[in-house]
Amino acid sequence: MAENAAMEKKAMIPERAKLHLAMLALQFGYAGFHVVSRAALNMGVSKVVFAIYRNIIALILLVPFAYFLEKKERPKINLSFLVHFFLLALCGITANQGFYLLGLENTSPTFASAIQNSVPAITFVMAAALGLEKVHLNRKDGISKVLGTLLCVGGASIITLYKGPVVIKPHLTSTNNELLLLLEGNGGKNWTLGCIFLIGHCLSWSGWLVLQAPVLKKYPARLSVTSYTCFFGVIQFLIIAAFLERDIQTWIISSGGELFTILYAGCVASGIAFAVQIWCIDRGGPVFVAVYQPVQTLVVAIMASVALGEQFYLGGIIGAVLIIAGLYLVLWGKSEERRRARENVIIATSSEIRNEVHGIRCVDSGAHEVIKHASVRSSLAQPLLPPSSTENV
Numbered sequence: 001m002a003e004n005a006a007m008e009k010k011a012m013i014p015e016r017a018k019l020h021l022a023m024l025a026l027q028f029g030y031a032g033f034h035v036v037s038r039a040a041l042n043m044g045v046s047k048v049v050f051a052i053y054r055n056i057i058a059l060i061l062l063v064p065f066a067y068f069l070e071k072k073e074r075p076k077i078n079l080s081f082l083v084h085f086f087l088l089a090l091c092g093i094t095a096n097q098g099f100y101l102l103g104l105e106n107t108s109p110t111f112a113s114a115i116q117n118s119v120p121a122i123t124f125v126m127a128a129a130l131g132l133e134k135v136h137l138n139r140k141d142g143i144s145k146v147l148g149t150l151l152c153v154g155g156a157s158i159i160t161l162y163k164g165p166v167v168i169k170p171h172l173t174s175t176n177n178e179l180l181l182l183l184e185g186n187g188g189k190n191w192t193l194g195c196i197f198l199i200g201h202c203l204s205w206s207g208w209l210v211l212q213a214p215v216l217k218k219y220p221a222r223l224s225v226t227s228y229t230c231f232f233g234v235i236q237f238l239i240i241a242a243f244l245e246r247d248i249q250t251w252i253i254s255s256g257g258e259l260f261t262i263l264y265a266g267c268v269a270s271g272i273a274f275a276v277q278i279w280c281i282d283r284g285g286p287v288f289v290a291v292y293q294p295v296q297t298l299v300v301a302i303m304a305s306v307a308l309g310e311q312f313y314l315g316g317i318i319g320a321v322l323i324i325a326g327l328y329l330v331l332w333g334k335s336e337e338r339r340r341a342r343e344n345v346i347i348a349t350s351s352e353i354r355n356e357v358h359g360i361r362c363v364d365s366g367a368h369e370v371i372k373h374a375s376v377r378s379s380l381a382q383p384l385l386p387p388s389s390t391e392n393v
Contacts, residue, residue, distance in 0.1 A: 019284045023292040026276050031299035033269035034109035040261035046250045047101040052237045057266025059230040066223035074221040084215045085228040092208030093233025099201035106194025113300040114320035115198045117293055117327045121152035122206040141336035148329025155322030160195035164314030294324045
């Protein structure tokens with residue numbers, strides 16, 4: 001027994017290490033996506049065409065896995081499910097990616113990544129407004145979630161409304177200057193408008209997460225749901241392209257750089273990253289995955305500063321710090337809430353077991369008929385759940 005326990009303990013260490021390495025790799029992959037997407041826009045790739053190609057590649061990668069891995073658990077499709085998938089695509093693909101590209105075009109990869117840290121807080125507010133999330137202001141976890149949400153909102157507001165002076169201005173080499181020119185484009189950026197677009201991106205992302213929860217309860221095949229969502233997202237972007245991108249030249253990939261950015265977005269940011277994220281959520285839990293989100297912002301900042309010479313402004317730094325602090329407060333509140341819920345379930349289960357054992361002992365030890373009748377009356381009169389169990393936990 002001792003040997004088995006020792007072997008299990010050793011086996012857990014590599015698993016935990018794999019989780020951390022996978023999450024670090026995932027954040028580096030997403031960080032590269034921010035920089036690559038910005039470079040694609042400034043190469044002249046159309047935002048709509050970029051999104052269409054990205055989602056087509058993701059769809060090609062996801063469909064085979066969804067078809068073979070979820071054969072048994074995939075319910076039959078009907079009109080109701082198709083409507084839900086269409087709405088998920090409208091929120092999670094079309095609006096989400098559209099606002100992101102518009103915001104990235106007017107800001108920078110670092111601040112696009114920083115504002116994304118507010119997604120858990122926005123999701124909490126939406127879920128609470130719809131009655132899917134309970135707020136307990138008389139408990140530490142409830143206060144932590146509300147305070148974290150306020151910090152995220154405050155940080156996003158500062159990034160949007162206050163740019164401030166340059167705090168960090170890296171020394172640029174000739175190579176840096178060329179890369180920075182590619183990243184920054186030809187100018188004409190509207191920082192405030194870009195931040196507003198990025199907030200719209202976060203709102204769409206949060207709305208997609210909230211809407212996805214009830215759909216997955218009825219259709220518990222995550223890969224299939226994502227595949228259908230990508231499919232309808234492509235259809236919606238094609239409809240938009242029919243009005244905005246009628247020139248055939250915008251659909252032609254004219255350089256290796258453009259091809260690389262599209263393949264990176266479709267394969268790494270949508271295909272591989274999604275698979276890694278599902279594995280990490282399954283093994284480590286959603287909170288573990290969300291805690292690594294600020295690492296992405298740090299990696300983007302380092303990449304943009306060292307390789308591209310990006311400048312950092314006071315307002316952006318203050319806002320990013322507030323958003324990350326708010327993120328961790330929200331995550332701590334969620335983690336504490338789950339811990340309390342588990343403890344309450346264990347206490348309730350233990351109490352029921354003790355009551356059942358006590359009733360059996362009373363019946364078995366009774367020697368007189370009166371005691372037996374009293375025991376039976378007591379058992380029938382007692383409700384199945386105590387009155388306190390109806391209170392919100």
